[in-house]
Amino acid sequence: MFATVNWRHLLLWAVFAAGMLLLPELVKKGTLRTIIMAQYLAIFAMSWDFLSGRTGYISFGHPFLIGIGAYTTAILSYRFGVPVELSIPIAVATTVVGSVLFFLPALRIRGSYFALVTLAFMELMYQLTQVIRPDLTGGTRGISGIETLTRGAVNGFYLSFVLMFVTAFVLWLLSRSRLGTALSAISMNEDAVAGSGLNTTKLKLFAFCVSAAVAGMGGAFWVHYLGSIAPRALFDINFLFTIIVAALIGGASTIIGPMAGAFFLTFLLEYLRPFLPGAERYLIYGGIALLIYMYQPKGLFEIVSRLWRRA
Amino acid sequence: MTQILIQGFLLSGLYALIAVGFTLIFSVGRVLNLAYGAYLVIGGYAYFWLSQTLGMPKIVGVLLAIVLGAVIGISKYRLIVKPLKGDHVAVEISTLILAVVVQAGIVLLFGDASKILHPIVSGVSRVGGATVTYNILTAAVVSWVILIGLYLFVRFTHLGRALEAVSMDVKGAAISGVDPDQMNQLTWAISGALGALAGVFFASYTQLYPGMWVTPLIIAVAVVIVGGIGSILGTLLVAHIIGFMEVISTSLIAAELRGVFTMLLIIVVLIIRPKGLFGRAEL
Amino acid sequence: MSTILSLAGIVKRFGGLVATNDLSFDVAQGESLGLIGPNGAGKTTIFSLIMGEHRQNEGTISLDGNEISSLPTHARIGRGISRTYQVPRPFAEMTVAENIRVGLMPDSLRGMLFGASDPQAELDLAQSVGFSGDDLDRYPSELSMGDLRKLELARTLATGARVILLDEVFAGLTAGEISQMADLINTKRKEGFTFVIVSHDLRSLEPLVDRVIAMARGALIAEGDFTSVMNDETVRSSYLGT
Numbered sequence: 001m002f003a004t005v006n007w008r009h010l011l012l013w014a015v016f017a018a019g020m021l022l023l024p025e026l027v028k029k030g031t032l033r034t035i036i037m038a039q040y041l042a043i044f045a046m047s048w049d050f051l052s053g054r055t056g057y058i059s060f061g062h063p064f065l066i067g068i069g070a071y072t073t074a075i076l077s078y079r080f081g082v083p084v085e086l087s088i089p090i091a092v093a094t095t096v097v098g099s100v101l102f103f104l105p106a107l108r109i110r111g112s113y114f115a116l117v118t119l120a121f122m123e124l125m126y127q128l129t130q131v132i133r134p135d136l137t138g139g140t141r142g143i144s145g146i147e148t149l150t151r152g153a154v155n156g157f158y159l160s161f162v163l164m165f166v167t168a169f170v171l172w173l174l175s176r177s178r179l180g181t182a183l184s185a186i187s188m189n190e191d192a193v194a195g196s197g198l199n200t201t202k203l204k205l206f207a208f209c210v211s212a213a214v215a216g217m218g219g220a221f222w223v224h225y226l227g228s229i230a231p232r233a234l235f236d237i238n239f240l241f242t243i244i245v246a247a248l249i250g251g252a253s254t255i256i257g258p259m260a261g262a263f264f265l266t267f268l269l270e271y272l273r274p275f276l277p278g279a280e281r282y283l284i285y286g287g288i289a290l291l292i293y294m295y296q297p298k299g300l301f302e303i304v305s306r307l308w309r310r311a
Numbered sequence: 312m313t314q315i316l317i318q319g320f321l322l323s324g325l326y327a328l329i330a331v332g333f334t335l336i337f338s339v340g341r342v343l344n345l346a347y348g349a350y351l352v353i354g355g356y357a358y359f360w361l362s363q364t365l366g367m368p369k370i371v372g373v374l375l376a377i378v379l380g381a382v383i384g385i386s387k388y389r390l391i392v393k394p395l396k397g398d399h400v401a402v403e404i405s406t407l408i409l410a411v412v413v414q415a416g417i418v419l420l421f422g423d424a425s426k427i428l429h430p431i432v433s434g435v436s437r438v439g440g441a442t443v444t445y446n447i448l449t450a451a452v453v454s455w456v457i458l459i460g461l462y463l464f465v466r467f468t469h470l471g472r473a474l475e476a477v478s479m480d481v482k483g484a485a486i487s488g489v490d491p492d493q494m495n496q497l498t499w500a501i502s503g504a505l506g507a508l509a510g511v512f513f514a515s516y517t518q519l520y521p522g523m524w525v526t527p528l529i530i531a532v533a534v535v536i537v538g539g540i541g542s543i544l545g546t547l548l549v550a551h552i553i554g555f556m557e558v559i560s561t562s563l564i565a566a567e568l569r570g571v572f573t574m575l576l577i578i579v580v581l582i583i584r585p586k587g588l589f590g591r592a593e594l
Numbered sequence: 595m596s597t598i599l600s601l602a603g604i605v606k607r608f609g610g611l612v613a614t615n616d617l618s619f620d621v622a623q624g625e626s627l628g629l630i631g632p633n634g635a636g637k638t639t640i641f642s643l644i645m646g647e648h649r650q651n652e653g654t655i656s657l658d659g660n661e662i663s664s665l666p667t668h669a670r671i672g673r674g675i676s677r678t679y680q681v682p683r684p685f686a687e688m689t690v691a692e693n694i695r696v697g698l699m700p701d702s703l704r705g706m707l708f709g710a711s712d713p714q715a716e717l718d719l720a721q722s723v724g725f726s727g728d729d730l731d732r733y734p735s736e737l738s739m740g741d742l743r744k745l746e747l748a749r750t751l752a753t754g755a756r757v758i759l760l761d762e763v764f765a766g767l768t769a770g771e772i773s774q775m776a777d778l779i780n781t782k783r784k785e786g787f788t789f790v791i792v793s794h795d796l797r798s799l800e801p802l803v804d805r806v807i808a809m810a811r812g813a814l815i816a817e818g819d820f821t822s823v824m825n826d827e828t829v830r831s832s833y834l835g836t
């Protein structure tokens with residue numbers, strides 16, 4: 001696993017971490033809060049990308065995964081007083097187990113149908129959280145007053161940074177391994193991967209579990225940062241859209257791409273807020289995303305690295 | 312009982328109308344147009360603006376909405392689908408983005424709040440204890456007329472046969488002198504027009520709001536997956552299954568659960584038959 | 595010689611079309627068997643059935659005496675059999691080395707995660723099919739048809755299979771590439787590999803096979819050494835399309 005990792009890579013990671021950890025000294029509290037949102041979005045985008053960007057199985061159900069993690073820990077800690085040290089790991093495990101149960105059959109489905117099933121799951125979850133046991137889920141209103149883990153923007157930043165950094169580093173290691181190569185091969189030609197003697201179902205299931213674990217973890221910590229949860233904000237096409245667009249704008253099938261995309265989108269949102277306070281801003285988001293995507297489906301990462309090579 | 316029967320048939324007619332434009336693209340263009348719901352939104356709002364804001368005659372509003380849908384369908388094909396050369400993943404993603412862009416554009420133009428459409432055809436009558444608005448009755452009748460018309464068109468006209476040929480085998484059709492590109496363009500235009508028309512009725516049946524494209528999209532998806540790609544009979548049949556399931560769950564179980572069964576239907580069918588009930592191997 | 599691959603009573607229907615009709619044949623350990631027949635005879639279908647990419651409607655397929663019909667493709671490859679495709683299907687966005695790497699991977703998550711790739715093995719395999727060290731970093735889009743077939747063969751060999759099914763190995767190759775490929779197959783035969791070779795290029799096939807079977811419309815019509823099959827009346831008429 002470490003054969004393709006050399007000290008230069010590790011140095012770059014260290015420089016990245018050091019640079020990010022200096023941020024609280026350099027920027028205002030408000031900006032720091034924006035960065036926190038960007039970091040959670042980056043986690044979700046990396047999670048989506050590890051499944052969909054790499055294997056080519058487009059998931060429209062990531063909010064569903066994030067929602068399982070978020071709701072599990074929210075319900076456990078708020079309704080049953082389970083300490084967060086316990087409720088968050090349970091939430092991650094539940095996301096993985098729950099999503100495997102739901103999606104295992106879906107992994108037999110190829111192409112566009114996979115996307116459709118995951119979309120159906122998200123809508124299903126949205127409707128179910130409102131009607132099944134609203135005493136637990138809080139129904140349409142959701143739950144608020146959930147325990148928060150950190151006080152103040154600086155601590156919140158450190159926590160979300162550590163989460164994002166660890167996620168990025170682990171996913172990067174995975175993608176550098178032979179397994180990462182095999183996952184990318186699936187998106188190019190799944191039959192030929194099977195024809196090379198590899199069990200593609202196992203590979204996809206692995207990618208799926210990793211993706212779900214990251215989504216569940218991100219969702220669980222996120223809800224303990226926000227302190228509240230509501231179905232419409234979570235199981236929402238706009239949220240799904242933001243995750244996917246973050247991954248795509250930056251560059252699918254890379255690690256830096258989804259992170260860069262998440263920061264780009266979140267800051268764009270922040271700057272647009274005074275002019276376009278409501279849902280209209282998705283017009284700008286979407287317009288930019290569509291242009292970039294039509295011009296270069298591999299995103300900014302590819303555009304920049306092509307310019308670099310030419311220069 | 313009569314209530315359920317009548318309501319079921321009327322709603323199913325509307326759903327068939329919603330689904331038929333979507334299945335057309337799926338079958339001829341072979342791509343998943345996630346922005347299909349956007350036609351409904353655009354159709355609904357165009358009608359609202361023309362006939363309720365500008366005060367044009369209703370029929371003019373409907374016709375212009377249909378024309379707009381067709382134009383948007385063609386542009387979508389020209390600007391997005393064709394350049395992506397039938398890459399499924401790319402089309403799925405870009406049409407999803409487009410759907411969100413359209414939704415945001417509507418918010419910008421008309422605001423976030425939902426609007427009430429006056430019925431396109433006003434009047435109510437009571438049949439065996441059931442209230443039947445002429446509005447939804449018209450939608451159901453129009454839907455039947457369109458489905459039958461489409462069926463006859465595909466079966467008995469030269470153009471229709473050419474369309475069908477493209478849906479079966481693009482290369483073969485090209486060899487026998489049918490221009491797949493032209494056929495695709497025609498399909499996108501028809502699909503857009505049907506979507507816009509369905510949007511006018513759907514909006515007048517429920518409400519007009521910027522996010523009103525998701526539910527119809529899921530209904531259309533369910534109909535296509537369960538009923539088979541490009542099968543007009545399958546479309547009709549499954550639209551009725553879904554329509555009746557909704558009416559039954561609304562009146563007998565719980566109104567909030569009406570959409571749940573549609574989703575479950577999609578999931579269960581795909582899991583039992585990964586290729587869809589009448590599906591082709593891959594999309 | 596012992597039988598390594600055995601097909602018995604194979605029937606495969608695609609809807610109403612019978613692609614193979616009650617077909618049976620054996621392949622001996624270390625043998626090289628030619629499989630010929632006009633277009634649409636069902637040769638490729640036989641390969642897909644052996645590899646489990648399609649399932650036969652009737653009949654059994656065994657490898658080394660064990661029935662493999664219920665195994666998925668990757669498990670059959672694990673048992674030591676692998677194929678190339680009539681139309682090469684490389685991983686388009688991967689280099690030659692990476693394409694071979696996928697073939698070399700063990701089918702275990704742990705092995706893929708923690709085992710390092712083996713550049714030497716990749717180079718050896720590439721060279722064994724006639725690539726040079728410089729070719730390792732090239733992408734499929736830069737390769738000729740001959741190179742693509744070599745890459746396909748290298749990935750197939752990389753799986754560790756000892757029974758290799760080659761589909762139309764010579765199609766689209768230049769004369770030089772054909773003789774290169776033939777040399778390569780002969781080398782591998784000497785190393786003890788078992789081959790089933792489908793080819794329309796009968797002249798190139800002749801020196802590579804111990805035995806030939808001919809099929810037409812899904813059925814076996816002749817079996818024997820190259821010359822006798824070529825002289826068979828049924829074979830001649832089926833090739834002439836009568």
Ligand SMILES: Nc1ncnc2c1ncn2[C@@H]1O[C@H](COP(=O)(O)OP(=O)(O)OP(=O)(O)O)[C@@H](O)[C@H]1O
Nearest residue numbers: 608611613631632633634635636637638639640680
């Ligand atoms: N997936 C499939 N679905 C339906 N029919 C198929 C399928 N694959 C093959 N066939 C049909 O089965 C018959 C045998 O095809 P096959 O590809 O095995 O022939 P072949 O001998 O390899 O021909 P060629 O020399 O042209 O490669 C043909 O009539 C073909 O059309």
Ligand SMILES: [Mg+2]
Nearest residue numbers: 637638639680
């Ligand atoms: Mg063949």
